[in-house]
Amino acid sequence: MALNLLHRHVLEDHILGFHGGANPNHLSVVRRPVIFSVLAHAGREGQVREALAKAEDIAIRACGPSEWLAVSQTAGAEHVAAQLSAIPGVSLAEQSDGKVLMAIAGPSVRRILAKCVAVDLHPDVFAEGQSANMMCCHVVANLARTGADTFEIIVPRSFAGSVFEELTEMGREHALTASFLDA
Template sequence: MAETAPNAPLRSPLSHVADRLAAATRASGGAIRLAELPFLAQIDLRLDAKGPAAEAVGLALDLQLPLQPNTAVRAGESTALWLGPDEWLLVGPPGTERDLESRIREAAGDEPVSVTDVSAQRTTLLVTGPHARDLLAHGCSLDLHPRVFGPGRCAQTTLGRTQVVLAAREEPRAGFWVLVRSSFAGYLADWLLDAATEYV
């Protein structure tokens, strides 16, 4: 078993390419911005969307769970992404995963729910800029036109042959979140950097 220093700082899955992401952003002159958003809290939630727990959890989080397929809802610093009829991914600021989990469990009470902290499973790439959609379209089979995949939309899909959760952010010019498994993050970052050469 490998030994680790007890107080060693956490390293994000893409810390080794942070300089390259920043360099590509500078070289594009603002056409593309690539950055990692490391350590976001991510909670996988499963419950009956029509049961009493759904409303109670929504009230506890001040965030109504989206019921329309492939949509996302943001309230405050938290976002709920629809993954299936009874499954959501809750995303919050780094370090809030325990708070989110305890609030969900307390609100659900004895109702059947599944609450799993998956924060360490994925990291998040931020892709913004006027050509963000064009860049993503190079490797994603979804129709990313704003009329189809506009702000507040999300989907489980593939990007550069890598499984991701893709979310179009609701804020103006906020771009996209690309949530990718940590083990594939380096590959996907390399793919994005290669595809971005068209804009630099």
């Protein structure tokens, strides 16, 4: 007897209440991102950082000294793992099933996030391409600035519902909408 297992996203029920088109301020949830933790071995940090910067179809998110998240919305886990494994001096672990990736964008994104993070997100301070681990909605998250008014947030799967609910509440006065990215 074959089992038919369907992937059900942890935020499926949270997004049910959001219908209609996206407003200028919008929270997108990525259904199936590929996420790996990457650690550089002692003394190899510089070489690993350079090699990660050259990886194709992978966005690199800084987490701390010698630690990154490798994120892809286009490449499969096998492709990402192969690229990362080819880098000398790294240890890696796939985190795709344990993390949730959300992107929040719009003209009011900094005002919304200012209610959730204790970091200065002014463009002169938190530059495009910059990322860091921080508290977001009382949960340890990785926040990355991916565009002029766009940020990505990666949180543990077990806290994704709480973070989603708090972000949508903080964005209510700015007419924040939400949907799955592929919806």
